[in-house]
Structures are given as structure tokens and as C-alpha cells.
Amino acid sequence: MRVESVQIGQVQDLGDWTTATYKFPVAGPVFVHALGLTGDASADRKNHGGVDKAVLAAAASQVPLWRQETGKPDWAAGALGENLSLAGLDESTVCVGDTWQVGETLTLQISQPRQPCWKQAKRWEIKDLVVRILETGRTGWYFRVLAEGPVAPGDALGLLARPHPEWTVARANQVMHFDKTNGALAQALAALPELSASWKHELGRRF
Numbered sequence: 001m002r003v004e005s006v007q008i009g010q011v012q013d014l015g016d017w018t019t020a021t022y023k024f025p026v027a028g029p030v031f032v033h034a035l036g037l038t039g040d041a042s043a044d045r046k047n048h049g050g051v052d053k054a055v056l057a058a059a060a061s062q063v064p065l066w067r068q069e070t071g072k073p074d075w076a077a078g079a080l081g082e083n084l085s086l087a088g089l090d091e092s093t094v095c096v097g098d099t100w101q102v103g104e105t106l107t108l109q110i111s112q113p114r115q116p117c118w119k120q121a122k123r124w125e126i127k128d129l130v131v132r133i134l135e136t137g138r139t140g141w142y143f144r145v146l147a148e149g150p151v152a153p154g155d156a157l158g159l160l161a162r163p164h165p166e167w168t169v170a171r172a173n174q175v176m177h178f179d180k181t182n183g184a185l186a187q188a189l190a191a192l193p194e195l196s197a198s199w200k201h202e203l204g205r206r207f
Contacts, residue, residue, distance in 0.1 A: 001158075011041050097109065
């Protein structure tokens with residue numbers, strides 16, 4: 001398990017829309033602070049960023065799948081705005097509340113799955129991309145930063161704690177997006193101390 005690549009991007013004004021979803025690989029090391037990667041930005045601080053969503057990660061193994069399924073030959077790491085492309089991990093193998101050490105000092109904790117937005121669809125000119133992301137479960141996930149430090153491609157990942165092995169990111173996605181009438185599951189997920197405040201609020205409407 002390792003960091004395959006690191007991506008950052010700045011806010012771009014593209015005429016009829018403003019976005020920072022375009023992320024580009026950097027050699028690193030890049031310092032990661034409580035609100036994200038140095039040199040990275042978000043165009044919508046209301047729905048993206050903050051301490052609960054400081055770093056966006058995705059499975060590196062999914063890049064070739066997306067490239068093939070979308071027919072976009074330039075689909076690469078960072079295509080969905082992710083900061084970290086991780087080898088050896090995906091939504092079925094990581095859990096809400098997982099604490100991971102990255103390299104020597106950086107410590108990250110999974111706070112929630114990523115909820116895709118319309119900007120990815122607009123960037124790639126694929127109208128149903130958000131639906132595809134949710135249906136495939138390839139959402140990626142957010143980390144909060146427990147201990148600041150640098151990150152670079154090739155850094156090893158080490159699992160420090162897994163308090164909720166029953167709550168994979170895949171299962172959390174299922175509850176949030178598909179099992180919307182199951183109040184008991186919503187309550188159980190919302191009860192996780194490590195879950196982001198925004199997901200707790202949304203799930204709280206169901207019970």
C-alpha cells in the first residue's frame with residue numbers, strides 16, 4: 001500500500017463556471033496541513049474542503065477502468081479532483097474512522113466517502129458521470145489531518161487504527177445513496193464519532 005501519485009490544483013475561471021477540479025501531478029514532497037495540501041485550492045469552500053474534507057483520495061487501480069469506460073484517453077490520476085491516488089486500497093477495503101500513517105509523520109483519518117458533484121461531469125462532458133460514480137461505488141474518500149507532514153509519490157501507507165471494520169466506505173455509500181429509507185442504518189452510521197459533521201447532519205434527517 002503506497003501513494004501512487006500526488007495532485008494539486010488552483011481555482012480556474014472558465015467563463016461560465018469556476019472550478020479547482022483540475023488537479024495535476026507533482027513530484028513532491030508536498031506539505032499537508034490541517035486544511036489540505038500546500039498549493040491546492042477549492043472553488044467551493046461551502047461544499048468542499050475544511051478540516052473534515054482536507055484531502056481527497058481515490059484508488060489508483062480505478063484510473064484505467066474509467067479511461068476504458070468513458071473513452072477518454074487523457075483520463076489520469078487527478079481526473080476526479082483527487083489529491084492522492086493510492087495503490088492497494090479502494091472503497092471496499094478502507095473504513096470510516098481508519099487512521100493511516102503516510103510516510104514518516106503525516107497521519108490521516110477517513111472522515112467520509114466523497115460525494116461527486118456536477119463539476120466532474122462538466123469537466124469531462126459526460127452528463128451522467130455523477131450517476132456512474134455512485135453506481136460503481138468508485139467515489140473515493142476524504143481524510144482529515146491528525147498530524148501534519150509531507151507526502152510524496154512512493155510513500156508507504158500504514159494502518160494505525162480501524163475502529164469500525166464493519167463500516168467500509170462502500171457500505172457507507174450504500175446507506176447514504178441507496179438505502180435511504182433505512183433509519184436504523186442511518187442512525188448507526190451517524191453514530192460513528194469519526195464521521196464528518198456534514199454526513200452526520202444529512203443522515204440525522206432520516207431518524
